[in-house]
Amino acid sequence: MPSFSAEVFQNEFISEGSSDVHAIVSVTCTGAGEAGRGGGGDAAEIIIVDTSGSMLDAKIVAARQAAAVAVDQILDGTWFAIISGTHVATRAFPYPNARVSMVQMEPGARAAAKEAISRLEADGGTAMGSWLKLAGQLFDTVPQATQRHAILLTDGQNQSEQPHQFQNAIDSVTGRFQCDCRGVGADWDVAELRRVSTALLGTVDLIADPASMAADFEQLMQKAMGRGVAEATLRVWAPQGSQLLWVRQVSPNVEDLTSRRVEVNPLTSAFPTGAWGDESRDYHVAVRVPPQAVGQERLAARVQLLVGQETVSQGLVKAKWSGDDALTTRIDPAVAHYTGQAELATAIQEGLAAKAAGDAETATTKLGRAVALAAETGNDEATSKLRKVVDIDDPATGTVRLKRSVDKLDEMALDTASTKTTRVNKR
Amino acid sequence: MNENPPTDAAGQQINCPNCGEDAEPGDLFCEGCGQDLPDGITPAAAVGNRRPGGMAHPNASSPTRPMDMNALSPTCRNCAGTTFLDGYCENCGTPAVKVRDHWQERPATWVAGMSDRGIRHHRNEDGLALSARPEPGSRAILVVCDGVSSSADSDIASLAAARAARDVLERPRPDVPSVAGRISAWNERLAMAGAEANKQAIEAGRDPSGRAGERQDSPPSCTFAAAVFDSGVIVVGWVGDSRIYWIPDSGEPEQMSRDDSWATEQILAGVPREEAENGPRAHAITRWLGPDSPDSVPTRDSRVPDRPGWLLVCSDGLWNYASPARDLAEVVRALADEVQGDPGLLAGRLIDWANSRGGQDNITVALARIAPIPPQRGPAAEAALQPTQPMPEGWNLYPDADYGSPET
Ligand SMILES: [Zn+2]
Ligand SMILES: [Zn+2]
Numbered sequence: 001m002p003s004f005s006a007e008v009f010q011n012e013f014i015s016e017g018s019s020d021v022h023a024i025v026s027v028t029c030t031g032a033g034e035a036g037r038g039g040g041g042d043a044a045e046i047i048i049v050d051t052s053g054s055m056l057d058a059k060i061v062a063a064r065q066a067a068a069v070a071v072d073q074i075l076d077g078t079w080f081a082i083i084s085g086t087h088v089a090t091r092a093f094p095y096p097n098a099r100v101s102m103v104q105m106e107p108g109a110r111a112a113a114k115e116a117i118s119r120l121e122a123d124g125g126t127a128m129g130s131w132l133k134l135a136g137q138l139f140d141t142v143p144q145a146t147q148r149h150a151i152l153l154t155d156g157q158n159q160s161e162q163p164h165q166f167q168n169a170i171d172s173v174t175g176r177f178q179c180d181c182r183g184v185g186a187d188w189d190v191a192e193l194r195r196v197s198t199a200l201l202g203t204v205d206l207i208a209d210p211a212s213m214a215a216d217f218e219q220l221m222q223k224a225m226g227r228g229v230a231e232a233t234l235r236v237w238a239p240q241g242s243q244l245l246w247v248r249q250v251s252p253n254v255e256d257l258t259s260r261r262v263e264v265n266p267l268t269s270a271f272p273t274g275a276w277g278d279e280s281r282d283y284h285v286a287v288r289v290p291p292q293a294v295g296q297e298r299l300a301a302r303v304q305l306l307v308g309q310e311t312v313s314q315g316l317v318k319a320k321w322s323g324d325d326a327l328t329t330r331i332d333p334a335v336a337h338y339t340g341q342a343e344l345a346t347a348i349q350e351g352l353a354a355k356a357a358g359d360a361e362t363a364t365t366k367l368g369r370a371v372a373l374a375a376e377t378g379n380d381e382a383t384s385k386l387r388k389v390v391d392i393d394d395p396a397t398g399t400v401r402l403k404r405s406v407d408k409l410d411e412m413a414l415d416t417a418s419t420k421t422t423r424v425n426k427r
Numbered sequence: 428m429n430e431n432p433p434t435d436a437a438g439q440q441i442n443c444p445n446c447g448e449d450a451e452p453g454d455l456f457c458e459g460c461g462q463d464l465p466d467g468i469t470p471a472a473a474v475g476n477r478r479p480g481g482m483a484h485p486n487a488s489s490p491t492r493p494m495d496m497n498a499l500s501p502t503c504r505n506c507a508g509t510t511f512l513d514g515y516c517e518n519c520g521t522p523a524v525k526v527r528d529h530w531q532e533r534p535a536t537w538v539a540g541m542s543d544r545g546i547r548h549h550r551n552e553d554g555l556a557l558s559a560r561p562e563p564g565s566r567a568i569l570v571v572c573d574g575v576s577s578s579a580d581s582d583i584a585s586l587a588a589a590r591a592a593r594d595v596l597e598r599p600r601p602d603v604p605s606v607a608g609r610i611s612a613w614n615e616r617l618a619m620a621g622a623e624a625n626k627q628a629i630e631a632g633r634d635p636s637g638r639a640g641e642r643q644d645s646p647p648s649c650t651f652a653a654a655v656f657d658s659g660v661i662v663v664g665w666v667g668d669s670r671i672y673w674i675p676d677s678g679e680p681e682q683m684s685r686d687d688s689w690a691t692e693q694i695l696a697g698v699p700r701e702e703a704e705n706g707p708r709a710h711a712i713t714r715w716l717g718p719d720s721p722d723s724v725p726t727r728d729s730r731v732p733d734r735p736g737w738l739l740v741c742s743d744g745l746w747n748y749a750s751p752a753r754d755l756a757e758v759v760r761a762l763a764d765e766v767q768g769d770p771g772l773l774a775g776r777l778i779d780w781a782n783s784r785g786g787q788d789n790i791t792v793a794l795a796r797i798a799p800i801p802p803q804r805g806p807a808a809e810a811a812l813q814p815t816q817p818m819p820e821g822w823n824l825y826p827d828a829d830y831g832s833p834e835t
Contacts, residue, residue, distance in 0.1 A: 239520035240506070267518070289520070293785060295546045299520035302513065316513060 002032045002229050002276070004305055004313035009334035012318045013327040019291045021300040023317040024250065024334040028280040033228030035275070036078055040230055040308075041146030044079035044102060045221070046135045046177075047071070049092075050154040051084045055122035059155055059184060062210035066217035067117045070151065071110055073221035078105045079142045082113060085152075086124025087160035089134035092116050101141040125160035128152070128196070129169025136173040147230035147275050148177035150200075151220055153213075155184045158192055167195075174199045178274045180220055182207050183416075186408040190415040191353075198255065201274035206416045208409045227275035229307060234271040235264065236285060237302040243288040244301075247271055250338035251282035254345045254419040273305075282423075284338050285317060294323045337377055337424035344373040344382060348418035352389075352411055355402065364390075364402055372398030379422045385414040496527040496586070504529040504543060507775060527551055527582065531771060535559035538567045539771035540793035543778045545744055546786030552576055553742045553791035554585030554649065556593035567656045568596040569793035571669045572624065572649040573742040575715060584631035584647035588624035588716055592653055595620040602658065609660050610729045617653060617664035621716075621725035624651050628716040648717025651725060652684060654740050656795050661738055664725030667712045669791075670746050672755060675736035676798075680756035683728055687714035704750060710743070735798030737763065737773075744790035745781050770794040 010023035036043030047067050055063060067082065074080050079102045084092040093116035094103050103109050131152065139148045158166050179200035181193040184207045197204040207213050234257070238244045247269070249255040257271040264270050273281070287300045301317035322328050351366030367390050374382040375395040386392070388410035390400040500523060502509055508518035515522055528544040528551045538559035544551040552574030559567040572589040574581025596616055603609040632646035650667025661683070663671045668686040685691060689711040693703035703709065716723050737759055749755040758780060759773070766772035774792045781790045 237517075239516075240518050242520075293546050293782065295786075297522050299513070299515035299522070302515075316515075 002029055002038070002307075002312075004029050004232075004307075006303065006305065006313040006315040008303075008315035008317055009332050010317060011328075011330050011332045011335070012320045013322045013324070013330075014319055015325070015328040016294050016321060016323060017291050018321070018328070019288050020245070021287045021289060021317060021319045022332070022335045022339075023285050023301070023303075023315075024332070024338055025283045025285055025303045025315045025317070026251075026280055026334075027234075027283070027305050027313060027315075029229060029276045030278050031228075032226065032277045032279075034075060035147055035149075035225045035227050035230075036075065036145070038228045038230070042077070042079055042104075042142065042144050043075070043147040043225075043230070044139055044142050044145035044149070044177075045074050045224065046081050046083060046102075046138060046148075046150040048083040048085055048131050048135060048150055048152040049117075049120060050086075050126065050152075050156070051120050051122050052086050052124050052126045052154075052156060053122055054126075054156045054187065058210050060120065060122045062184070062213045063153060064117050064120055066153070066213040067120075068114045069214040070217040070221040071105075071113050071117070073218055073225060074105045074110075075225050076105050076107075078225070079103070079145045080105055080109075080113070081138050082116060083131055083134055083138075084120055085126070085128065085131035085154070087127045087130075088124070089127070089130045091134065091138065092120060101138045102145075126154065126156050126158055127160035127165075128154065128158045128192075129161050129166040132169050132173045132179070132196070135179075136176050139177050147227070149224045149227075149275065150177055150179045151217065151224075152179055152181045152193075152196065153184065153217075154181075154188055154193070156187045157189045166192075170196055170199050175272065178202050180224075181205075182213075182216060182220070183412075184210055184213060186412060190412055201272065203253065204416055206409070206412050208413065223277065224275075227277040229276040231307070232273050232276050232312070233306045234273050234283065235268060235304040235306055235311075236271070237268045237304075238287045238300065239289060239298060240267060241290045242300070244269060245286035245288055246284070247286075248284045248342060249273075249281055250284045250342060251280070251421045251423055254342050254421055257283075270306075282334075282338065284335070284342070287317065289319055292319075292321050294321050296321050334424050338421065340373050340377040341379065341421040344370055344377065344379060345418045345421075347373060348382070348386075348414060352415050355389075355411075360402055364400060367402070368398035368400040370398075371395050371400050377422065377424075381417060381420065381422070382414075385410070385417050389414055496525065496530075498526050499523045500526045500529045502529070502531065505779075527586075530555075531774065532557045533771050535561050535563075535567070537563040537770060537796040537798075538569070538794070539769075539774050540569065540571075540740075540791070541771075541774040541778050542791040543744075543782070543786075543789065545789050546782055548576075548789055550582055551789045552582040552585055552649075553744065553789040554582075554587070554589035555791050555793060556586075556589040557793055558593055558597040559795070564656075564797060564799065565658060567738070567795040568593055568653070569655075569738065569740040569795060570596070570620075570624075570651075570653045571740045571742055571791050571793055572628075572651050572716070573667065573669045573744075573789070573791070575645070575648045575650075575712070575717070577645045578632075578647040580631050580647040581649060584628040584717060585649035587627040587631050588649050588651060591627040592620035592624040592651065595623045596653065596655060606660055606731060609657050610662055613655050613657060613660070613662035614664075614727050614729070617655070617662060617725055617727055620653060621651055621664055621666060621723060625716040625720060625723040628720075629718045632718045646718040648715045648720065650712065650742070651716050651723075652740050653725070654683075654738055654793075654795075656738050656797060660729060660731050661797075662727065662729040664727040666714045666716055666720075666723055666725050668710075669740070669742050672739045672741070672752055673730055673732060673736060674739060674752070674756045674759050675732060675734045676760070677734065680736075680752040681730070682752045683730060685726070686712070687726075688712045700751075732797060735796075737770075738795040738797055740793040741777075742789060742791040744786070744788035745777060745792055747788060748781055748784040768796060768798075770796045 007026045081102045082093040084090045093113045180202040181197045181204045193204045247257045262270045297320045300319040304314040347370035355363035393399040503516035505521035506519040508516045510517035531541040533539040542555040554572035556570045570589045570592045572585040574585035650669040652665040652669035654663045654671045665684040668688045671684040674680040690703040690709040762776040777792045
């Protein structure tokens, strides 16, 4: 049986006249079990492989291999399908002439799927929206599968459809399945793929070398199969007269959930969080409450995780107004750390965007700020990736110079890594 | 003093059940033997001739009188919400508190009170007890006692005292047709109520709660402020600095009680009010109820209001933020408008108001909405306007105040 726990990290004490309350709510799941085996419904997986013309030679070979490795990881009994994506979406397995759209995994199906994968050839354009829409249609044929996940692999930009068509497609499948996105090589657009992964509660990452694709897919599918809790919802109550400023996942990666808000009642908001395995996720909740007199206390937020209609864990965020500066000026280390990490992600993304737009001044300022934040919050991965894009004169002040020539892959690696956060030692 | 004929309105003779001495309606004690005369002495035939309900509910006590003071309050102190989760109000997030720290009483639609811990104190040491008959303007009893906070059990003493006084005041007694008779009867009853309250405050000291630690330096003691409205007359009694105000909807409001306090003594001695009330011993009281009380007999006064208004009894947690009657009246009238004259909501608003000003002390407010004013017979009403006790020399805190003149 899965079990959840929640822990709140905050400084409850705020000064007279203050109204903003910040807290990190850390939710941990243990005993999640395996996908589709918890009794709450079956699991379904779709592998979407870009087979556009650019996926020639080494890339298509590596993609076939990666898809096959992923198929190996799909647990028996899981509903699955493989989509071949070009300017149109084609069901590669079950074969287009099959009477069913998805089949359950078993040794025979695994062998047949690998056979189909080996026949994938690179030819055509790229219309990712159509791939997502077909995936949605296939999932719809297995209503018994409550946990639905896809992996999308591409190597290029979405050239075969209009941006609004792409966005419409994303909107039409949002909430119907989760999707992890992977880009291979240097020709794809990080922001474009991030739109998909953000909407579909997944991740986005760079596979710089096609040779490492199989290992990445193996890990990705293992993780998906280790999510025994099909769907959980974060629910946040805040008192009347208050304003929920934001709800942001801050670990393992930064993801602003505010735009996913669904109103439960005027005081309560719900945010979908997708499937859960054995893992911890940290959320930064910020609430603006009406200021009270010194000595007063208010519950500023009740943060709950729900599986179905059942509350499986909750944390309470409090506000206590105090006249004691020694109490009110302390910033909780977790709040400080994740505030810095979120700002780091923004600084990197804005810095790279400015650089791409030819605005060297803004790029230098933003990336300099990122260097300082990465140093401050001990994010060594970000620091080493930043080093490939800027020359650092002084990490403490964020004094940097843009490198004259930068490998595109290094910039993309920095971009995709920007949202990954380091954990904080909370106490 | 009492000029009524020795019969009730129906012309029936009344006798003391103990000694047979002639009595008249409104007498609290038998002139012959001193026995407390019960309501039941009034002939049943006479009841029918009185105001409807005047006797029909001799024991009309609070339907909302709280029972378990240690239970968590079912009502939010802040928003009056009634749903709590994890110990916090589901609406506004305010922590739930014990009933003793925040409760309301509403014995009738026109009478309500609320007692609240305030913001700075960790315990509510005010006491509150109310009683009323259902018909607006019939009979209301408001008692507030403020525990003196140098003792550990003042919260027990103040509540016991307030309830004891209320119980004495609500004991059945006949309706008295004459204004003067009512006033004299209530004067007697208030003296008894004060004595019983004092006894209960002393009892609280005899049987200490055994609370560990703080503030055992003096025995539990408390103030006493009681107001009775009975068919057109207000009779009040007090010991200490809890106050009774009469706030008519228009015209000059009046502080009916005169604090037994160092500050008031200073004011009477000529020190400016502002200075006296902010002096180092401004809150020191010169009379109280309890084991070491120098004099626990309530000072009494009365009034026959000539227009609708609010009868208000409160602890210093409220009046500290608006001491002069005019200032408090301004607040009361403004808030009363906001709540369309509902006494329960008004009590809550007044407590919110005091808390918004800092809530430095426990806050207790008892209110009776006096409207409409029952008609009084001329000569008796005139007689009642004479204070039952002489005003002390120099009592007038507002030499410039315009109190107007009674309408004839
Ligand atoms: Zn007798
Ligand atoms: Zn509330």
